[in-house]
Amino acid sequence: MTTNFVLLSLVALSVAFLASAFEPSPLQDFCVADATTSARVNGQPCKNPSSVGAADFSFSGLHIPGNTSNPNGSRVTPVSVAQLPGLNTLGISMVRIDYAPWGINPPHTHPRATEILTVIEGSLQVGFVTSNPDNNLITKTLQKGDVFVFPIGLIHFQRNVGTKNAVAIAALSSQNPGVITIANAVFGSEPKISSDVLTKAFQVEPSIVQKLQATF
Ligand SMILES: *[C@@H]1O[C@H](CO)[C@@H](O)[C@H](O)[C@H]1NC(C)=O
Numbered sequence: 001m002t003t004n005f006v007l008l009s010l011v012a013l014s015v016a017f018l019a020s021a022f023e024p025s026p027l028q029d030f031c032v033a034d035a036t037t038s039a040r041v042n043g044q045p046c047k048n049p050s051s052v053g054a055a056d057f058s059f060s061g062l063h064i065p066g067n068t069s070n071p072n073g074s075r076v077t078p079v080s081v082a083q084l085p086g087l088n089t090l091g092i093s094m095v096r097i098d099y100a101p102w103g104i105n106p107p108h109t110h111p112r113a114t115e116i117l118t119v120i121e122g123s124l125q126v127g128f129v130t131s132n133p134d135n136n137l138i139t140k141t142l143q144k145g146d147v148f149v150f151p152i153g154l155i156h157f158q159r160n161v162g163t164k165n166a167v168a169i170a171a172l173s174s175q176n177p178g179v180i181t182i183a184n185a186v187f188g189s190e191p192k193i194s195s196d197v198l199t200k201a202f203q204v205e206p207s208i209v210q211k212l213q214a215t216f
């Protein structure tokens, strides 16, 4: 009896903990983000529904290729709440990703979203790494029309493995998924993480850490 109660409480607690990682369910039809107020809330305050129109629920331009002339050889065009205010409180958003031949979308995580991606053009090697202690790489080469899911929080990447441009469209389970690009966060933080921390963490010479910190 007591054991059952303790077990049930533990299950209830863990469910409550998991649930708190996701965006809350809307309590109204919509809450179009009001970019003009200075109120600070979790998400964005709502526009007056009487002044809301189709423009608040639409975005144009995802047919336009992103500029991939950068060291990654890729470009992410986001359609999050910042670009489409009607996404506020709805727990969903999307991106277009363009890749030059052999371009990469470098290892990164979305702290607030699972991502489901489909290849529209070209072929991509994609992958994610499971959490400690396994750190198992789950990877696959996708062709046009293939779909892959990156579970919330896990480090993932994509690489164009073709000699032509590639294009992907992805949906994310947050209005504001957030991005942590691993190399930039670890070696490009401001102020820098002490090189003593990074030389021990990566088991390399201080000169290598200094070189990476200078790059990012
Ligand atoms: C793409 O970006 C590069 C580097 O920033 C820039 O030089 C180039 O003009 C851009 N191309 C277009 C078409 O905007």
Ligand SMILES: *[C@@H]1O[C@H](CO)[C@@H](O)[C@H](O)[C@H]1NC(C)=O
Binding pocket: 070, 071, 072, 076, 106, 181, 184
């Ligand atoms: C590569 O892309 C990431 C994510 O868009 C960006 O943060 C980073 O600065 C880029 N790295 C380089 C070397 O351009």
